[in-house]
Structures are given as structure tokens and as C-alpha cells.
Amino acid sequence: MKVNFSILCSTCLFNCLLMGQNFENCNSELVLLFGKIGYYSSYNYNVNDNENKSDSLAKYNAAFEKLLLTCTSEHPESLQASFKSLDTISVHINTSPDGNFRIYSWDTQDGGTMHNFRNLFQYKSNGKTSAKLESADGNGENPPDPGRLFFELNEVVSEGKKFYLASSVGIYSSAASNHTIQVFSIEDGKLNDKAALIKTKTGIRSQLSYTIDLTDPANAKIKLSDYTDLRIDYDQHTKTIILPLINENGGLTKKKIKYRFDGKYFVKVK
Numbered sequence: 001m002k003v004n005f006s007i008l009c010s011t012c013l014f015n016c017l018l019m020g021q022n023f024e025n026c027n028s029e030l031v032l033l034f035g036k037i038g039y040y041s042s043y044n045y046n047v048n049d050n051e052n053k054s055d056s057l058a059k060y061n062a063a064f065e066k067l068l069l070t071c072t073s074e075h076p077e078s079l080q081a082s083f084k085s086l087d088t089i090s091v092h093i094n095t096s097p098d099g100n101f102r103i104y105s106w107d108t109q110d111g112g113t114m115h116n117f118r119n120l121f122q123y124k125s126n127g128k129t130s131a132k133l134e135s136a137d138g139n140g141e142n143p144p145d146p147g148r149l150f151f152e153l154n155e156v157v158s159e160g161k162k163f164y165l166a167s168s169v170g171i172y173s174s175a176a177s178n179h180t181i182q183v184f185s186i187e188d189g190k191l192n193d194k195a196a197l198i199k200t201k202t203g204i205r206s207q208l209s210y211t212i213d214l215t216d217p218a219n220a221k222i223k224l225s226d227y228t229d230l231r232i233d234y235d236q237h238t239k240t241i242i243l244p245l246i247n248e249n250g251g252l253t254k255k256k257i258k259y260r261f262d263g264k265y266f267v268k269v270k
Contacts, residue, residue: 022075023071023075023077023078023081026067026071026075026078027081027083027085027086028085029067030064030067030068030071030083030086030091031085031086031089033060033063033064033067034064034086034089034091034106035089036056036060037057037060037061037064037108037109038089038109040053040056040057040060040109041057041109041110042054042057042109042110042111042112043109054110057108057109057110058110061108061109061110061118064106065118065120065133068104068120069120069131069132069133072104072120072122072129072131073129073130073131076124076128076129078122078129079099079100079102079122079124079129080099090106090107091104091105091106092104092105092106092149092150092151093105094150094151094152094153094166095153096153096154096155096164097154097155098155098162099124100123100124100125100162100186101121101122101123101124101153101155101164101184101186101191102121102122102123102153103119103120103121103122103150103153103166104119104120104122105117105118105119105148105149105150105151105168106118107149111146113171113173113174114146114171114172114173115146115149115171116145116146116147117146117147117148117149117170118133118134118143118147119133119134119147119148119150120132120133120134121133121134121184121191123186123191124186125186125188125189125190126189128189130189130191132191134147146170146171146172147170148168148169148170148178148180149168149169149170149171150166150167150168151167151168151169151231152166152167152234153165153166153167154167154234154236156197156239156261158197158261158263158264158265159264161185162185162186163183163184163185163195163197164183164184164185165181165182165183165184165234165241166181166182166183166184167180167181167231167232167234168180168181168182169231172211172213173213175213175214175215176211176212176213176214176215177211177212177230178209178210178211178212179209179210179211179212179230179231179232179243180207180208180209180232181207181208181209181232181234181241181243182206182207183195183196183197183198183206183207193206194206197265197266198241198259198265198266199259199265199266199267199268200268204265208232208241208243208259209232210232210243210244210246212230212246212250212252213250214252216250216251218247218249218250218251218252219250219251219252222251222252230244230252238260239260239261239266240258240259240260240261240269241258241259241260241266242256242257242258243256243257244256244257245257
């Protein structure tokens with residue numbers, strides 16, 4: 001019987017990495033797995049399709065995700081660890097100023113012009129450190145499609161309670177993207193991703209977002225050089241959320257909408 005040696009080696013590698021894990025070698029092993037993701041990436045055209053590129057990419061993504069969850073769940077010290085090697089290879093790690101909440105974001109590298117992102121949330125409550133994968137169904141097994149990349153994490157205190165503001169971007173194509181700022185809180189040992197802190201006409205919300213398609217006819221006259229950054233901005237000094245005004249036709253304007261923290265809520269600046 002013929003045995004596929006590469007598959008056998010991959011299976012052995014996964015089992016070794018996921019069994020008896022200690023924090024000291026978590027970082028190096030995560031880097032190893034993410035390097036494999038980069039090698040089999042759909043963006044790496046130097047890999048021969050005969051190497052089962054798609055299958056290998058899926059396996060290494062699953063192994064990386066599982067190992068990261070294991071390391072961050074079982075080792076409390078990981079919440080303060082720098083993971084410099086991971087950050088260098090484009091695993092984005094954002095930590096709240098108080099050090100109690102962290103988001104790990106990465107591109108699974110299995111997309112095209114639409115990028116697929118995965119996120120892991122790590123947080124500390126009552127002396128206990130926990131971790132969970134972002135999911136659409138709440139159990140970690142059904143990731144949002146296509147997901148978003150978190151790039152900034154801030155915090156505010158409202159009526160004695162800590163809230164976290166997480167900024168993210170979703171890349172749908174080379175011209176279409178989604179931009180979101182979302183409020184989180186840690187309550188009773190659990191992460192609440194629906195913490196409402198933004199006061200709008202339709203009620204108190206947990207997030208603000210907008211989607212823009214620069215190929216839309218409404219944006220035909222836009223000069224991209226005039227819009228170097230489409231992200232929702234957060235001014236830490238004035239505690240103000242700033243986002244561009246999108247008109248009713250989906251057109252991007254140079255006008256800004258601002259929500260400033262009044263000590264209790266973020267309210268729209270008139």
C-alpha cells in the first residue's frame with residue numbers, strides 16, 4: 001500500500017504541536033504553522049497545484065487556529081506576551097490599554113480579492129483568562145464570512161464600567177470594503193460583543209459601520225488620492241468617533257459624522 005509521506009508528516013506535526021503544549025514554545029510553533037499558511041497561500045503562485053495546495057492551506061489554518069486557542073486559553077501569561085514573531089508575520093495583535101482584552105486577527109490567505117479574516121478574543125475577568133474564536137453563531141465553529149481585520153483597540157469608562165472600542169475593516173474586493181467600530185465589555189466572566197454605548201436616532205447601539213464600493217457610479221468622480229484612509233477614526237484625546245458621510249446613493253463625501261463621548265454615551269455632534 002502506498003503512503004503519502006507529506007500527509008503523514010503533516011499529521012504527525014499537528015499531533016505534536018497540539019499535545020502537551022507549553023507556553024515557552026507556543027510562539028515558535030505558531031510562527032511555524034503560519035509560515036505554512038503563507039507557503040500554501042492562494043496568493044503564492046509559486047506553489048504547484050499538485051501539492052494539494054487548497055487542502056494543505058485548510059489543514060494548516062485549522063492547526064494554527066486550534067493551537068492559538070490552546071495557547072491563549074491554557075496559559076494566562078499569554079495575555080501579556082508580546083508574540084513579536086507573530087506580529088512580524090502579519091498576525092495583528094491589539095491589546096487594550098488596561099491589558100485585560102486582546103484581539104488576534106489574521107488573514108487565512110485562502111481568498112482572492114475578497115480577504116477572509118479570523119479573530120480570536122482573549123480577556124481577563126476576576127483573575128481568570130479566557131479565549132474564544134469569533135463566530136457568527138457564538139460557538140466558534142461558524143466564522144463570519146468573510147470576516148474583518150481588527151487594527152485598533154481603545155477603552156472608555158461609562159458610569160464606572162469599562163468598555164472597549166474595537167476598530168476593524170472588511171475587504172470585499174479591491175474596491176469594496178466595510179468599516180466598523182464595535183463596543184465590547186467583559187461581564188460576569190464573559191465577553192459581551194453587544195455592549196450598547198452609541199446613541200443614535202434609532203436607539204443605543206453597539207456599533208457603527210459603513211460599506212463603500214469605489215466602483216459604484218456614485219463614486220465615479222472620486223479621486224482616490226483624496227481619500228488616503230477610509231477607516232473609521234477614533235480620537236483618543238477628545239473621545240470622538242469620526243466616520244465619513246455616505247450619501248443616500250452610496251457616494252462617499254468629504255463630510256464627517258462625529259460621535260463624542262459625554263461621560264455616559266457616544267452622542268452625535270451637531
